[in-house]
Amino acid sequence: MAYEVKRITTGRLLNDFIKLPFLIYKNDPSWVAPMITEVKRVLDPNKNPYFKKASLELFNCYKDQRICSRIAIVINPMHQKKIGEKNAFFGFFESLNDTDAVSYLFQEVEKYSKIHDVELLEGPFNPTHYSELGLQLNKFGSVSSFFQTYNPPYYCHLLEDVGFQICKTIHTRKNENIQEYLKQNFKNVNQVEAHGFNIRSFRFNDLNTDLEHLRAVFNDAFSDNWHFLPLSREEYLFSSKYLNLVTTPDLIQFVEYYGQPVGAVHFVMDINPLLKKFKGRINPWYYLKFQLHKKKIRKLIIFAVGIRKDFRHTKAFSLISNIIAKIARNYQVLETTWTSYDNTAAIRAAKYFGLEADKEFGIYRKELN
Secondary structure, three states, X not given: OOEEEEXXXXXXXXXXXXXXXXXXXXXXXXXXXXXXXXXXXXXXXOOOHHHHOOEEEEEEEEEOOEEEEEEEEEEOHHHHHHHOOOEEEXXXXXXXXXXXXXXXXXXXXXXXXXHOOOOEEEEOEEOOOOOEEOEEOOOOOOOOOOOOOOOOOHHHHHHHHOOOEEEEEEEEEXXXXXXXXXXXXXXXXOOOOEOOEEEEEOOHHHHHHHHHHHHHHHHHHOOOOOOOOOOOHHHHHHHOOOHHHHOOHHHEEEEEEOOEEEEEEEEEEOOHHHHHOOOOOOOHHHHHHHHHHHHHOOEEEEEEEEEOHHXXXXXXXXXXXXXXXXXXOOOOEEEEOOEEOOOHHHHHHHHHOOOEEEEEEEEEEEEOO
């Protein structure tokens, strides 16, 4: 049996990279295929503005000329400077259950990393620290929600066998019956103004302006979060290309103070059950069906909540809470994206809405000799 690792330099090799998950999960009824065009867009350094300040390399491993594992490596000097470590991110890790394949893959990755003065690898980040991240650690075989990673249990063992260890565990939280919970615990959620504060919806007819407001609020609110780097205007526009597919104007709300946004809540709908039917591809007919069935979605995800630091101990917090309660009462299930266990403020706020710890995801790390 012959193994060969190739750095991706051609369209054919990129197609192998893209198609590997479809081979691995072809008999897995719980897997939701990503949109192929979107994966290619995200991994295109000529299109993704993140790679104006970071480098990207993709690798495939072949066994007897058949692809069996893959990985992306991202080096971001700005992130290295912030955390004070010469690190690189790895992501988009997929593999057959083949320890040798992963060993050969990481041998090449480590050679490449050392040439670029990298001393440790961290991941998965797909491809950055504000994308889908981590390996799923529990509740295997359950369908993932939007913005969650999905993998079989053996992925963890494959990484551990080549020297990786978990450096951080993150988790999602869920309330399976948010309507009943809110009915019992939230009697009045209609207060919308107080002492210069007001609430308004996102304006899709002024998309760029309100995206800039979101970016400003979240960059300020999350600036001290683990591994966070502020997003540029171009990055925010890039990541919001399909915003109208996952949310509506009423699911993004601003808290303003005398007309200036100081807090924001961004919900998305769990569109994965719809995406699952597309099997990685979309056409105009699928798109029409998607829009028709989107109204039937009953699971809502808190994608991001942030309040500018100067307003954290003001009326903005209670208004944010009212927004969440008012919107969530129209859905059956409320869920969060990933949360760090050491983010006590976020966990305390989640418990306020009866959101209990659900899935766990691990960030792995390996120091290079």
